[in-house]
Amino acid sequence: MTDFIGNLALGFGVALAPINLLFCLIGALLGTLIGVLPGIGPVATIAMLLPITFNLQPVAALIMLAGIYYGAQYGGSTTAILINLPGESSSVVTCLDGYQMARQGRAGAALAIAAIGSFFAGCVGTVAIAVLAPPLTLLAQQFGAAEYFSLMVFGLVGAVVLAGGSVLKAVAMIFLGLLLGLVGTDVNSGAMRYTFGFPDLADGIGFVNVAMGVFGVAEILSNLEKGESRDVMSGKITGLWPTMKDLKEAFPAILRGTGLGSLLGVLPGGGALLASFAAYALEKKVAKDPSRFGKGAIEGVAGPESANNAGAQTSFIPLLTLGIPNNAVMALMIGAMMIHGITPGPQVMTKQPDLFWGMIASMWLGNLMLVIINLPLIGIWVSLLKVPYRMMFPAILLFCAIGVYSLNNTTFDVYLTAFFGVVGYLFIKLGFEPAPLLLGFILGPLMEEYLRRALLLSRGDPIVLISRPLSLTLLLMAAGLLLLVIAPTVQRKRAEAFKEP
Amino acid sequence: MIRIKSSQDLFGGAMLIAVGFLGWWLVQDLPMGRLVRMGPASTPSLISLILVGFGVVISARGLLIEGPGLDAWAWRPLAIITGSIVAFGALLERAGLVAAALALVIISTLAAPDKRWGELAVFAVGLTVACVLIFKSFLGLPLQVWPL
Numbered sequence: 001m002t003d004f005i006g007n008l009a010l011g012f013g014v015a016l017a018p019i020n021l022l023f024c025l026i027g028a029l030l031g032t033l034i035g036v037l038p039g040i041g042p043v044a045t046i047a048m049l050l051p052i053t054f055n056l057q058p059v060a061a062l063i064m065l066a067g068i069y070y071g072a073q074y075g076g077s078t079t080a081i082l083i084n085l086p087g088e089s090s091s092v093v094t095c096l097d098g099y100q101m102a103r104q105g106r107a108g109a110a111l112a113i114a115a116i117g118s119f120f121a122g123c124v125g126t127v128a129i130a131v132l133a134p135p136l137t138l139l140a141q142q143f144g145a146a147e148y149f150s151l152m153v154f155g156l157v158g159a160v161v162l163a164g165g166s167v168l169k170a171v172a173m174i175f176l177g178l179l180l181g182l183v184g185t186d187v188n189s190g191a192m193r194y195t196f197g198f199p200d201l202a203d204g205i206g207f208v209n210v211a212m213g214v215f216g217v218a219e220i221l222s223n224l225e226k227g228e229s230r231d232v233m234s235g236k237i238t239g240l241w242p243t244m245k246d247l248k249e250a251f252p253a254i255l256r257g258t259g260l261g262s263l264l265g266v267l268p269g270g271g272a273l274l275a276s277f278a279a280y281a282l283e284k285k286v287a288k289d290p291s292r293f294g295k296g297a298i299e300g301v302a303g304p305e306s307a308n309n310a311g312a313q314t315s316f317i318p319l320l321t322l323g324i325p326n327n328a329v330m331a332l333m334i335g336a337m338m339i340h341g342i343t344p345g346p347q348v349m350t351k352q353p354d355l356f357w358g359m360i361a362s363m364w365l366g367n368l369m370l371v372i373i374n375l376p377l378i379g380i381w382v383s384l385l386k387v388p389y390r391m392m393f394p395a396i397l398l399f400c401a402i403g404v405y406s407l408n409n410t411t412f413d414v415y416l417t418a419f420f421g422v423v424g425y426l427f428i429k430l431g432f433e434p435a436p437l438l439l440g441f442i443l444g445p446l447m448e449e450y451l452r453r454a455l456l457l458s459r460g461d462p463i464v465l466i467s468r469p470l471s472l473t474l475l476l477m478a479a480g481l482l483l484l485v486i487a488p489t490v491q492r493k494r495a496e497a498f499k500e501p
Numbered sequence: 502m503i504r505i506k507s508s509q510d511l512f513g514g515a516m517l518i519a520v521g522f523l524g525w526w527l528v529q530d531l532p533m534g535r536l537v538r539m540g541p542a543s544t545p546s547l548i549s550l551i552l553v554g555f556g557v558v559i560s561a562r563g564l565l566i567e568g569p570g571l572d573a574w575a576w577r578p579l580a581i582i583t584g585s586i587v588a589f590g591a592l593l594e595r596a597g598l599v600a601a602a603l604a605l606v607i608i609s610t611l612a613a614p615d616k617r618w619g620e621l622a623v624f625a626v627g628l629t630v631a632c633v634l635i636f637k638s639f640l641g642l643p644l645q646v647w648p649l
Contacts, residue, residue: 051636051640051642052640054642055640055641168555168558168559168562169513169559171555172517172552172555172556172559175548175551175552175555176517176520176552178548179520179524179545179548179549179552182544182545182548186541188539188541189531189532189540189541191531191532191541193527193528193531193541193545194524194527194528194545217582217586220582221575221578221579221582224575224578224582224612224613225575225578388615389613390610390613390614390615390616391620391624393609393612393613394585394605394606394609394610394624394625394628395606395628397582397585397586397605397609398589398602398605398606398628398632399632401586401589401590401601401605402598402602402632402636402642402644405590405593405644406636406642406643406644409643411590411591411593411594414586414587414589414590414593415586415587415590417586418583418586418587418590421582421583421586422579422583425579426516429509429571429572429574430509430512430513430516430571431509431510431513431569432513448539448544451539451544452538452539455536455537455539456537456538459537460535460536460537460538461536462536
């Protein structure tokens with residue numbers, strides 16, 4: 001307990017430093033700004049804003065990136081409520097009841113409940129990280145190469161099971177990602193793999209190029225094709241404050257959403273998306289009168305919004321303690337940390353406690369800022385939504401292009417991003433989800449390295465993966481998950497969970 | 502005559518098979534190594550063959566199980582957007598950020614169905630100025646603004 005308070009005190013000491021506070025604020029604001037724009041999810045937002053953090057100190061940079069993440073998350077729900085267009089996939093369910101509330105003239109209450117729910121969930125999520133991180137870090141310190149390999153297998157299997165869409169295609173995308181991750185110089189032998197004679201590929205493909213291409217550019221292509229229709233709330237938003245009755249109805253939903261979201265966020269492949277879908281389903285199930293849902297039930301906003309924020313927070317736990325990203329956003333965060341010379345993993349907490357606890361404390365501060373700054377700023381976000389798409393997408397493309405270029409100051413990366421844009425469009429056409437690809441892409445080189453190391457230590461005996469109890473447990477859990485998802489009943493349930501309720 | 506039940510799956514599988522074969526073939530000159538000291542070709546070969554396996558299963562499903570077909574490709578936006586990014590890359594180090602940004606904005610806007618020329622001119626200039634101010638003046642990124 002004293003540790004807990006001491007750690008948090010250290011964290012707040014770092015996070016409350018004026019400069020870090022400033023970057024937390026800028027991050028949350030920028031994240032919301034970009035996140036409000038429809039069709040740009042957190043992954044594209046973070047990738048786009050990454051270059052802004054290059055010249056910062058690592059602590060400030062990570063604080064800002066975390067701010068961008070939950071800002072983007074939060075901005076997505078504003079779009080969902082006001083124009084019935086999810087700013088990102090995790091706010092799809094917020095559209096259902098949030099937009100209905102807005103149409104009934106209760107946009108203010110919906111936005112406020114989303115903000116309050118998110119803030120509450122953010123507080124719980126932050127405490128959960130602070131409590132769970134030290135024991136998990138201790139566990140991680142006992143991990144050898146074999147355990148890490150098995151943990152990653154488990155993570156990838158989990159990512160498939162909990163992600164939407166076809167399991168078969170998701171697994172195929174993971175393997176494609178693993179293969180892409182191997183492009184470049186092999187660290188052990190120095191041999192060039194898949195570089196096609198391009199010296200720029202010797203260090204591998206930059207993850208930002210892949211992420212911007214398949215998430216950013218491909219998204220724009222698909223929007224242009226669909227032809228976008230928006231119906232921005234034209235009336236003035238009045239009555240920002242929810243009534244006592246609203247609060248009374250929403251509070252239990254916030255509690256349930258927070259609990260469910262915190263739990264799902266830690267799981268591999270979990271995070272905001274799954275959390276919000278599951279929370280909506282839960283609210284519908286426990287409601288006395290389920291027919292109110294889809295017609296402006298406040299629980300339908302409160303539950304999913306709390307859950308996706310809680311999930312967004314707790315998905316940092318595996319990243320910060322084990323160094324393993326469990327979803328595409330965290331994969332990007334790993335990349336960002338590496339740019340600043342930090343290798344995510346258990347050693348971060350012990351060797352750089354100020355960075356670790358500072359980031360955690362800043363999460364809570366960032367959530368607080370979101371509530372304080374965003375409610376008054378809603379008018380600005382709404383006017384931003386009135387910018388026509390024909391002006392929005394060239395601006396997004398330009399920021400992406402400059403961002404990609406400034407990562408390494410080479411135009412090769414710009415071309416590579418254009419290439420991955422086309423690839424991403426191909427994936428959309430062929431019905432492949434790009435998120436598992438990014439996860440495989442980040443984990444590919446790590447898995448190869450850990451597997452090699454494990455086999456080297458065991459003198460080439462693959463039994464090492466199952467003779468060590470921790471590693472065996474992880475592999476068994478992975479196998480169990482895989483069997484579970486193939487079972488027909490689970491498959492049906494899973495399809496239901498991801499169907500728009 | 503076999504009827505294609507899901508052209509999306511059939512072509513998706515075919516893509517995986519193609520990538521898998523390419524991935525396998527490209528590392529065949531590298532050493533495989535043995536388990537105790539895995540060579541650079543071992544992991545990529547294994548993953549490539551697994552990809553071929555998935556490709557076969559997915560394309561077989563395309564023939565056997567009813568599913569979504571391929572919809573038409575929007576070639577025009579695809580070509581324009583890709584072209585605008587490539588133009589940006591080609592111009593940036595030769596002609597500077599101003600020219601590259603203008604080119605990207607003007608070319609990419611051609612893909613919009615509701616473009617207005619007057620608005621585009623003002624918008625392109627305004628956005629370019631904003632980018633120079635944000636990225637060069639404020640963030641201090643090493644970008645070349647004008648032609649050498």
